[in-house]
Amino acid sequence: MPNKQTTCADDWEPSVLSVAEARNKILENIQPITGIEKLALRSCLQRFLAEDIFSPIAVPSHANSAMDGYAIAAADLPTQEARRYEVIDTCFAGAPSDKVCKPGQVIRIMTGGLIPHGTDTVIMQEQVKLNDDGSVLIKPGHKAGQNVRQAGEDIPLNSKVLGKGHQVNMADLGILASLGIGELQVYRRPRVAFFSTGDELRSIGEPLAEGEIYDSNRYTLYAMLKQLDVEILDMGVVEDKPDAMKTAFLEAAKMADIVITSGGVSVGEADYIKPTLEALGDIDFWKIRMKPGRPLTFGKLHDARFFGLPGNPVAVMVTFLQFVQPAIYRLASGKSKASIKLKAKSQSKLYKRPGRYEFQRGIFQQDENGDLVVKRTGMQGSGILTSMSIANCFILLDEKCAGIEKGDMVEIQPFTGSI
Ligand code: AMP
Numbered sequence: 350m351p352n353k354q355t356t357c358a359d360d361w362e363p364s365v366l367s368v369a370e371a372r373n374k375i376l377e378n379i380q381p382i383t384g385i386e387k388l389a390l391r392s393c394l395q396r397f398l399a400e401d402i403f404s405p406i407a408v409p410s411h412a413n414s415a416m417d418g419y420a421i422a423a424a425d426l427p428t429q430e431a432r433r434y435e436v437i438d439t440c441f442a443g444a445p446s447d448k449v450c451k452p453g454q455v456i457r458i459m460t461g462g463l464i465p466h467g468t469d470t471v472i473m474q475e476q477v478k479l480n481d482d483g484s485v486l487i488k489p490g491h492k493a494g495q496n497v498r499q500a501g502e503d504i505p506l507n508s509k510v511l512g513k514g515h516q517v518n519m520a521d522l523g524i525l526a527s528l529g530i531g532e533l534q535v536y537r538r539p540r541v542a543f544f545s546t547g548d549e550l551r552s553i554g555e556p557l558a559e560g561e562i563y564d565s566n567r568y569t570l571y572a573m574l575k576q577l578d579v580e581i582l583d584m585g586v587v588e589d590k591p592d593a594m595k596t597a598f599l600e601a602a603k604m605a606d607i608v609i610t611s612g613g614v615s616v617g618e619a620d621y622i623k624p625t626l627e628a629l630g631d632i633d634f635w636k637i638r639m640k641p642g643r644p645l646t647f648g649k650l651h652d653a654r655f656f657g658l659p660g661n662p663v664a665v666m667v668t669f670l671q672f673v674q675p676a677i678y679r680l681a682s683g684k685s686k687a688s689i690k691l692k693a694k695s696q697s698k699l700y701k702r703p704g705r706y707e708f709q710r711g712i713f714q715q716d717e718n719g720d721l722v723v724k725r726t727g728m729q730g731s732g733i734l735t736s737m738s739i740a741n742c743f744i745l746l747d748e749k750c751a752g753i754e755k756g757d758m759v760e761i762q763p764f765t766g767s768i
């Protein structure tokens with residue numbers, strides 16, 4: 350067509366997917382890992398349990414004192430006026446008393462000490478008056494059973510403590526240790542292989558000829574994968590040559606659950622990846638109504654799932670965080686997790702045309718009233734990696750949005766670790 354100008358209306362063509370459609374298509378195609386391994390407790394942090402965990406013991410195993418004080422029988426508590434009690438023994442955590450308390454007697458007890466025979470109540474030492482002869486004076490007003498941690502109060506014997514599929518967190522390590530459990534069955538970690546494509550790419554340490562650039566995507570990919578609990582396989586730079594790519598794709602697919610490449614999927618690029626991939630697997634080439642990150646390739650490469658991310662450094666990070674990260678989570682857990690989105694007042698005027706969903710980079714913080722405010726990080730080009738470096742969130746501008754005025758509310762998506 351003569352004089353056809355590219356407009357944002359092109360983005361509405363039916364073959365172009367929305368961000369949500371692309372994410373859903375990806376997630377539908379991810380089967381959770383079924384491989385199981387047995388690991389020592391500490392190594393299970395962040396892993397997903399492959400078994401239900403039942404308590405082999407009660408926690409606490411015996412009734413014990415929550416305070417330093419005096420153990421007494423509730424039936425022997427003073428009711429009308431202060432009474433004097435004989436202190437017949439002292440009981441420490443780990444060193445129980447073998448004495449039996451009779452009426453008129455108490456046992457000095459430390460926090461964690463087992464509740465002695467003949468007692469069921471503890472009186473804080475601060476509420477007791479010590480007499481010169483070693484006896485104590487106790488006033489009325491105490492409740493039966495106070496300051497005692499009952500056996501099984503935290504975890505009863507044989508109860509289900511953690512369910513299959515649960516992600517082991519910081520507190521869980523402590524809980525499992527308190528049950529004396531030293532090994533667990535967990536699902537193996539996802540294995541993720543990645544490489545960069547492009548004849549212009551050089552590795553650190555090599556000199557740059559004219560037109561060449563250092564490969565930075567492998568480093569941001571490494572960094573983003575490092576935040577997740579995955580096995581990372583960095584396969585280096587692969588030349589823009591069909592044979593080299595074919596070998597690299599096959600090798601990666603053999604080793605990994607997910608294979609990621611960056612570069613070479615944009616339209617108009619000396620496009621070797623497309624025919625090579627089409628010959629190897631069941632791969633779709635998508636255009637997505639988003640900015641940055643319009644071209645994305647997704648599909649099956651033997652048993653692995655394949656992501657062909659765009660080459661531009663910011664587009665790599667955006668598409669990884671929006672598509673690959675949820676896929677890795679589904680692979681590891683069998684579940685989906687919606688990312689946290691917050692509302693903030695924009696301190697910048699934001700330029701945008703309707704048509705695409707934009708992930709602008711922002712810095713959010715609390716203002717003096719405690720309200721969230723966000724400003725953009727300057728130049729937003731998909732090659733401007735510094736816009737990501739100083740950002741702590743994406744500013745999410747949906748397809749219909751035609752720009753934001755200073756003072757408007759916008760939706761933001763904090764980066765992992767920024768809140
Ligand atoms: P492509 O998608 O291969 O057309 O690449 C788009 C842009 O991203 C080009 O300017 C590439 O030079 C650049 N690029 C591609 N791969 C990388 C990489 N690994 N590191 C840094 N820039 C890259």
Ligand code: MG
Nearest residue numbers: 546547612613
């Ligand atoms: Mg390229």
